[in-house]
Amino acid sequence: MNFLKNLFGQKTAPARSLLALKVRCRRCGEIIESRVDVANDLSEDYDEAGQATYHCRKGLVGRQHCYQTIEVELQFDANRRLIDRQISGGEFVEE
Ligand SMILES: [Zn+2]
Structure with missing residues (x-):
């Protein structure tokens, strides 16, 4: 993949x-899986010290018919x- 290497190889951006x-849905017990692309999906915030932090909010809905939206909010540091x-x-399900 030399093409990609040439495009992105020089940058110091995080991988x-x-x-x-x-x-797991609290109402019906369905397991819902999703992914967050930490390079692209995060919103930038600044804390009191002016340090950049990031957060991501996601609403997950299962394929079954309980219509419960599971709200997930993730906080990230400057890295x-x-x-x-x-x-x-x-609730979160640990692997
Ligand atoms: Zn459910």
Whole structure:
């Protein structure tokens, strides 16, 4: 993939990486999987010190018919590492 290497090889941007999300609906128990692309899906914030931080909000809906939306909110540090997460309507499932 020399073409891609030429395009992106010089940059210091973080490697594209996907964060897997796995949650269980509190109402019907369905397991819902999703992914967050930490290189592209995050919104930038600034804390009190002016330091950049990131967050990502996702609403997950299962394929069954309970219509529950599971709200997931993820917080990342300046290096786009996951530092905190909240969920409502379900719970995180650890791999
Ligand atoms: Zn459900």
